[in-house]
Amino acid sequence: MLSKSQARAFFLGGTVVTFLIFIGLTIYSFQPKNDQTNHHQIDANVIRGKQIWEANNCMGCHTILGEGGYYAPELTKVIERRGEGYVKAVLQSPIPWGPRGRKMVKYEMNDEDTEAVIAYLKWIGNIDLNGFERVVSPLAKDKE
Amino acid sequence: MKYKSQKVAYWFFGLCMLLFALQIVYGFIMGFARIGWDGLHNVIPFNTARAVHTNLLVVWLLTGFMGAAYYIIPEEAQRELVSVKLAYVQLISLALVGVAAIVGYHFNHWEGRKFLEIPRELDYLVVVNVLLFLGLILATLFKGKRKTTTALVLTMGLVFAALLYLPGMIWFDSQVMDSFFRWWVVHLWVEGVWELIMGGILSYLLIKLTGVDREVIEKWLYVIVGLTFLSGLLGTGHHYYYIGVNKIWLIVGGIFSALEPLAFLGMALFAVYMYRKGEKSHPNKIALFWTIGASIVSFIGAGLLGFAHTLPQTNIYTHGTLVTAMHGHYAFWGAYAMIVLAIISYALPNVTGRKRYDKTSGHMAFWLSNIGMLGMTVAFGVAGVAQVYMERKMKMEFMEVQNEISIHFVVLLLCATLFATGILLYILEFIKYGRPTDEALEVKSY
The missing domain is CATH 1.20.5 (Single alpha-helices involved in coiled-coils or other helix-helix interfaces)
Known part of the structure; x- marks a missing residue:
């Protein structure tokens, strides 16, 4: 024993x-x-984007790389899915963005901050996620 | 109660009750927002409510662990705490840091990293606070007449929990590295060192409630915490499958996280077996219910429901969905909330000298909260599985899916009402016990 x-x-x-x-x-x-993240592509703009992402606790509602609040859409590959113009409109909206009734905080971001967030989301979109990038919803390329 | 200084624990437990009640209020705000009742959006948007809800959970559990340590360590070390005054200073400063953080969240002042939202300047205060707490516990233990395995495991858990807070304070340019090391804190807390704390408290309660020989209980305690680290450390890999790091974690994380339920199974078997083996019929049935309940519910919530989505083949679909919320709620409830409620239920009669054992309201609190939480878990689970299927298989849009599953949040809110009623009864029972008194030293504690 x-x-x-x-x-x-x-x-x-x-x-x-x-x-x-x-x-x-x-x-x-x-x-x-x-490295699967293209670490060398992290520039000042991407870092600024990450700082804005954290300062506004975007993860409290959205998910990124599958981590977050499950209340608002996953933002991995969002640029590929929606395009820069759409994301810019959301971030700079003067009223709380609220498609289908669920409201987002109104940020009214300036051009500089908006570009930084887009750069950050673009960098995120190019990470090799071991196959998750093909599953995460709803990717245009999987709809075809 | 054998030592006067054990009374300090009561005030930590009181703070627990307050923070727990507030956590539930913010949970309701989030639940209502999910069914479209977001009237508070301008004041308390979802990300604020969520940060408050999850941080209050962490703070009230830590407060409970600290209270448990202040109650258990003097008895195990067979001496008074080295300084009661400093313990009160630690309690008040902990409460102030917590309040400052929560108020700050309402003004967009946070770090915005899941579970670790506390802003940097308050991080430093947390470190000072925890160092003070550890100093008091370690000094008491060091100067004590004996050093038991139960006390050592509990203290080891608390020391490691403090050390593991540090990787969460490092800034990374890369979101991937940020996530990677954030899990060093969050995963290694809840699926590692917190289990040591849980094991220590469980062991103490089983010794007291069942009367089984300490040597037997502590031997199995070593086996269980051994299993915890053996599986839990490398099991961290299940958070690394799909965040942008090497594929090796798919294998390592898959194998070791699949073994994680073993520690919880061990804990459940350990508690039930010791209860059956024990010849002592302890009058504090409520404490016994919470203790055995914690060991069983933690196995289901943390062990089985964690296993349900831990394999990479499953997790690729469930990662980032409400399936995680299902597992999270039942795991935290079973493993940590219930064990804190167990030690409070055990300690209250001893520090106040009032033996309100076996009151109907105490039993009602246990059953209503447990049935309510089970219902909430099922609601999250059904919503999560439906979300996975519609979003990840049928490729429907996020909000389209959210509208489809909103009915499950109505069910969730109903179950949450049941749960909250149970907790309200528990808090009322806590209040009815009244304040701790020195006279309790003369009352025989079991």
């Missing part, structure tokens, strides 16, 4: 081994040769 010291060794040993593997896999994932 298992003794208490064996149980403790199982806990400590298992934790240390899996922790080391976890750290190893993390380092492996972020090696440049394994």
Whole structure:
């Protein structure tokens, strides 16, 4: 029968081994040769876009890369789906955007901020998501 | 109650009740918004309500864990807390940071990162607050007459929880790296170190409520927390399938997260077996209900419902849908909310000296909240599966789908009303117990 010291060794040993593997896999994932995000394309505009995204807690309603609030549409590939003009109109709308009744916060963004958010969304749209990009709804190319 | 300083726990539990009630109010605001009743949109838009709802959850659970530690550690270490005054300072500062964060969310002041919305300047205050808390607990433990496994596991969970807050404070230019390390905080909290805290509290409650030998209970505690880390650490990979990192996580995350239910199954079997094995008939039946309930519901919510969408082949469709909300609600309820309510139910008679065991309202609180939460989970589940099918298979537009599934949110609101009634009864029972008193030291605690 298992003794208490064996149980403790199982806990400590298992934790240390899996922790080391976890750290190893993390380092492996972020090696440049394994980059799936086009990291080199992150410029000042994309960074500014991310800052605006976070400052307004867009993730509190929308999802991006499948993460967020599930209250408003997924924005991965939104530029490909809707086009820049549509996204610009939403961000600069003087009244709360509310297609089909669900309201968005009114942001009335200026041109500079709008361009930054679009640059950020474009960068997101080019990430290799291991197949999720083909499933995430509703991609025009899958409708054909 | 054996030590005077254990009374501090009562005030932490009181703050828990307040924050929990407020969390439910914001949950209703979100529920009503989903069926189109968004009259508060201009004051409390959905993203504000959501940030408040989820952050209040985290804060009230942490407050509950802290209260549990202030109650358990003196008894386990067999000495008074090193400083009661500082514990009160810690409580008040925690409440102030929480209030400041929540008020800020209503004025667009946040970091906008799911679950970690607290703005940076308050992050630093959180760190100071937690350091003070850990200092008090560790000093008490260090100066204590004994160091039990239960106390060590509980303290280890609290220390790791504090350390893991740090990766969430690093700024990344890349959304992918941001998400990757955000899960170091969120996943490794809820599917890692918080389980240590849960295990520690569960172990303490089982020792007290069942009378089973401490050595037996603590041996199995090691096995369970061992299983937790063995599966949970690499199980983090299930958050990495589709966020833009290497495919290796599909394999590693798939295998290890599929093993995660084992820890929760172990926890459920452990609690039920110890209850059956125990010869002690403890009079505090309500605490026993919450304790055994927590172990079983956490297995269903965190274990089984997590497993339901954890394999990459399933998750590719369910990722980013209401299926996650289904799992999230029942998992948090079973694993963490119920264990906090269990320790409160156990501690209240002991710190107040009033033995309101087995009151009908206490049992009603247990059953109504549990039935209500089960109903909410089913409503989220049905809405989520319908969403997956319509949006991801039939390629319907997001809002078209949301209108189709809105009926499930009517059901959700009805079940939430049942749940809220249960919690209201629990809070009323908490109030009826009255304040803690030194006279409780003379009353025999079980």
